[in-house]
Amino acid sequence: MKILSVDWDKPNSWTLDTYKASGGYAALPKALQMKPQAIVDEVVKSNLRGRGGAGFPTGMKWNFVRKETSFPKYLVVNADEGEPGTFKDRECLLRSPHMFVEGLVIGCFAIDCHLTYVYCRGEFRDSAMARLQTAVDEAYANGYAGKNILGSGFDLEIRCVFGAGAYICGEETALLESLEGRKGYPRLKPPFPANAGGGLFKQPTAVNNVETLANLPVIINLGGDEYSKIGLVPKNGGTRLYAVSGHVKKPGVYEAPMGINFKNLLEQYAGGMREGSTLKAIIPGGSSSAIMTAEEAVWASDFDTLKAKKTMAGSGAVVYLDQTVNMAHALANVMRFYAHESCGQCTPCREGTAWLSRLCDKIVAGKGEKTDVDNIHQISRQMEQKTICALADGAAMPAKSYIEKFRVDFDALVRGLWKRFSFISSPSASSRRVRRSSCGAIPSTARCLWLAASSFSPASIFCSPRI
Numbered sequence: 001m002k003i004l005s006v007d008w009d010k011p012n013s014w015t016l017d018t019y020k021a022s023g024g025y026a027a028l029p030k031a032l033q034m035k036p037q038a039i040v041d042e043v044v045k046s047n048l049r050g051r052g053g054a055g056f057p058t059g060m061k062w063n064f065v066r067k068e069t070s071f072p073k074y075l076v077v078n079a080d081e082g083e084p085g086t087f088k089d090r091e092c093l094l095r096s097p098h099m100f101v102e103g104l105v106i107g108c109f110a111i112d113c114h115l116t117y118v119y120c121r122g123e124f125r126d127s128a129m130a131r132l133q134t135a136v137d138e139a140y141a142n143g144y145a146g147k148n149i150l151g152s153g154f155d156l157e158i159r160c161v162f163g164a165g166a167y168i169c170g171e172e173t174a175l176l177e178s179l180e181g182r183k184g185y186p187r188l189k190p191p192f193p194a195n196a197g198g199g200l201f202k203q204p205t206a207v208n209n210v211e212t213l214a215n216l217p218v219i220i221n222l223g224g225d226e227y228s229k230i231g232l233v234p235k236n237g238g239t240r241l242y243a244v245s246g247h248v249k250k251p252g253v254y255e256a257p258m259g260i261n262f263k264n265l266l267e268q269y270a271g272g273m274r275e276g277s278t279l280k281a282i283i284p285g286g287s288s289s290a291i292m293t294a295e296e297a298v299w300a301s302d303f304d305t306l307k308a309k310k311t312m313a314g315s316g317a318v319v320y321l322d323q324t325v326n327m328a329h330a331l332a333n334v335m336r337f338y339a340h341e342s343c344g345q346c347t348p349c350r351e352g353t354a355w356l357s358r359l360c361d362k363i364v365a366g367k368g369e370k371t372d373v374d375n376i377h378q379i380s381r382q383m384e385q386k387t388i389c390a391l392a393d394g395a396a397m398p399a400k401s402y403i404e405k406f407r408v409d410f411d412a413l414v415r416g417l418w419k420r421f422s423f424i425s426s427p428s429a430s431s432r433r434v435r436r437s438s439c440g441a442i443p444s445t446a447r448c449l450w451l452a453a454s455s456f457s458p459a460s461i462f463c464s465p466r467i
Contacts (some may be wrong), residue, residue, distance in 0.1 A: 040063055053083070074199060076175065168343040211316075242316050266320055280323050301413075
């Protein structure tokens with residue numbers, strides 16, 4: 001069932017006429033006639049979970065904001081999308097920006113917000129955000145945004161802003177810091193953004209993902225209960241956009257019911273593995289998620305199932321890897337990314353990610369020892385749950401799991417048994433200095449082309465470009 005991508009194959013799918021022809025902006029007048037709390041109640045019934053990575057129930061978050069007595073209240077959209085392998089929010093904004101705008105207005109009405117910010121990475125300025133700004137301008141011109149929306153008496157101002165490409169600004173409190181004009185350092189919690197003192201300008205703030213808000217028009221039209229039934233597992237309603245890449249025949253963004261298992265996602269949507277490829281491993285939710293083996297492809301892809309399996313659904317970036325990939329090379333590229341993108345505020349993250357990256361580079365350069373592999377695992381354990389935000393955990397989780405499930409690949413490199421094949425070039429461990437990101441102040445020049453085996457086609461290499 002297609003909900004978010006229903007218009008994507010149509011010519012000029014991003015235009016207002018195309019969206020209205022398929023029933024667009026029909027949910028907004030209906031929502032404006034409802035009580036704001038009634039909208040939140042429908043979202044609670046829908047079991048809509050945040051699609052940005054954490055999977056927090058959207059309706060619960062909105063209830064936290066509504067209960068606060070401090071005004072004004074804000075809704076901030078996280079359109080930063082910096083997780084390697086993730087490209088579904090960009091497609092939402094490119095192909096159906098009006099669906100997102102309609103959902104954004106409904107969400108703001110539900111929490112009594114009259115000024116909202118869409119925070120996007122600077123790399124999308126001339127692509128996805130340019131198209132979104134056009135949609136916002138059209139919404140103003142047609143009475144769907146601005147003063148007295150559709151005669152309801154509700155006012156809303158929408159502002160689109162840009163970051164400088166720092167991965168850390170995808171963390172909600174670092175995003176708020178950047179939005180307020182400071183370096184993107186994550187904040188201590190509590191207070192949480194939904195509470196007074198913890199949000200934007202210290203006011204109650206709901207931080208939501210692009211895909212999350214794009215579901216709002218459908219929830220209003222169908223009702224929360226009917227929307228919830230679309231999901232294949234309890235407490236995970238609706239569909240999800242999966243950004244599929246790796247050694248598959250048809251990489252791309254696919255909409256599938258929440259809870260589809262990884263085997264069906266591969267075979268029914270991505271066309272299976274490429275000719276001559278055998279599935280070896282799966283990255284289920286972006287680079288920060290724990291790796292899965294081929295035997296675990298039968299797992300459901302919902303938030304709760306994967307959490308119970310000690311990995312996570314994350315951002316919906318699913319990468320299928322074949323037998324040509326040595327997982328030590330893959331981990332080295334992942335660690336290089338996190339070492340570069342650590343903001344440096346917390347010592348375990350600042351030093352730990354750099355240490356992990358140096359050790360991984362040493363191993364793939366053929367200079368590793370058995371103790372280096374053991375040290376990677378031990379350092380990762382020491383980094384977990386010791387920092388202000390989850391970036392250290394996001395580096396530790398893959399580091400631990402790659403070694404636990406594919407130790408043989410690391411040992412083969414240490415012993416010199418793995419046939420060397422062409423991966424992306426990287427500075428040697430002895431000469432490389434890990435450069436810190438500027439937390440939103442200056443655009444970074446690094447690229448994360450991890451898992452870049454020479455057999456990848458340009459369409460299937462996923463990267464987090466930096467300008």
